[in-house]
Amino acid sequence: MSNLLAGKVGIISGALNEESIAWKVALKAHAEGARFVLTNAPLAMRMGEINKLSEQCNAPIIPADATSMEDLEKLFSGAQEHLGGKLDFVLHSIGMSANIRKGKHYGELNYEWYQKTLDVSALSFHKMLAVAEKQDAFNEWGSAVALSYIAAQRAFLDYTDMSQAKAMLESIARSYGQRLGKLKKVRVNTISQSPTKTTAGTGISGFDAFYEYANRLSPLGNAPAEACADYCISLFSDLTRYVTMQNLMHDGGFSTTGISEEIVELITNAKQ
Numbered sequence: 001m002s003n004l005l006a007g008k009v010g011i012i013s014g015a016l017n018e019e020s021i022a023w024k025v026a027l028k029a030h031a032e033g034a035r036f037v038l039t040n041a042p043l044a045m046r047m048g049e050i051n052k053l054s055e056q057c058n059a060p061i062i063p064a065d066a067t068s069m070e071d072l073e074k075l076f077s078g079a080q081e082h083l084g085g086k087l088d089f090v091l092h093s094i095g096m097s098a099n100i101r102k103g104k105h106y107g108e109l110n111y112e113w114y115q116k117t118l119d120v121s122a123l124s125f126h127k128m129l130a131v132a133e134k135q136d137a138f139n140e141w142g143s144a145v146a147l148s149y150i151a152a153q154r155a156f157l158d159y160t161d162m163s164q165a166k167a168m169l170e171s172i173a174r175s176y177g178q179r180l181g182k183l184k185k186v187r188v189n190t191i192s193q194s195p196t197k198t199t200a201g202t203g204i205s206g207f208d209a210f211y212e213y214a215n216r217l218s219p220l221g222n223a224p225a226e227a228c229a230d231y232c233i234s235l236f237s238d239l240t241r242y243v244t245m246q247n248l249m250h251d252g253g254f255s256t257t258g259i260s261e262e263i264v265e266l267i268t269n270a271k272q
């Protein structure tokens with residue numbers, strides 16, 4: 001622990017269970033001296049696991065469906081009230097696709113679910129930032145981070161409508177980053193994370209094979225959730241004050257690797 005976030009306060013969304021990336025971010029933010037409010041969809045609260053994290057981090061929970069402006073308004077005003085002032089950081093760690101859950105392939109997507117995917121996984125980031133702007137909820141040099149995936153740039157068929165959601169999410173980070181940078185010196189970024197074994201991750205068909213493929217292609221191997229949490233902490237800290245409007249690859253080198261010895265070996269052996 002180095003107290004990188006001493007005196008900083010914020011909101012952390014998306015901690016569902018111990019595997020969640022947001023769960024690890026919360027533990028690390030707490031260890032680095034931050035105070036924060038936890039939030040998740042009211043439905044996710046029923047599982048109750050978040051109460052454990054809340055106790056560990058001494059962080060209250062304010063339930064909010066990230067698609068509901070009303071919920072988000074209560075979340076941002078409640079967080080500022082509880083934390084005693086404006087916010088220094090916000091983590092958007094939210095994703096959901098009913099099309100993926102139901103195993104729909106790209107040619108048979110249900111369009112109502114498609115819109116829901118975009119609303120939950122991308123527009124919700126805009127809604128959070130818009131509420132923060134309206135309530136003037138950020139301190140200067142604040143930081144908003146959302147978690148993305150490389151399917152925003154490359155085709156991964158099984159990721160179906162989440163690919164478009166991530167492309168939209170990254171675009172929102174750029175546009176809102178420009179606006180909030182000017183208005184309030186607040187930075188907005190996305191982190192594009194390696195495949196990670198979480199509830200959302202493992203719900204994608206073929207995840208295990210793809211996880212192994214990415215692991216063998218990336219020179220550093222897949223980035224674990226703990227390392228992603230470290231990266232989030234660095235982006236909340238004052239060490240990255242001029243990083244904004246970026247999609248930051250956190251993938252062990254996956255995105256810039258063509259082929260690796262491990263993959264060549266695998267294919268050569270399979271052919272024998």
Ligand SMILES: NC(=O)c1ccc[n+]([C@@H]2O[C@H](COP(=O)([O-])OP(=O)(O)OC[C@H]3O[C@@H](n4cnc5c(N)ncnc54)[C@H](O)[C@@H]3O)[C@@H](O)[C@H]2O)c1
Pocket residue numbers: 013014015016017019020021022040041044064065066067092093094095096120147148149192193194195196197198199200201202
């Ligand atoms: N796991 C991976 O392989 C991977 C890779 C890259 C990026 N990501 C992204 O990381 C983020 C966190 O996912 P995770 O892997 O930790 O899985 P997770 O399942 O633990 O987290 C997803 C969270 O989204 C929340 N959520 C869903 N609908 C919501 C709503 N309407 N309102 C508020 N919250 C809602 C869920 O309750 C859950 O806590 C997501 O954006 C995901 O797309 C994950």
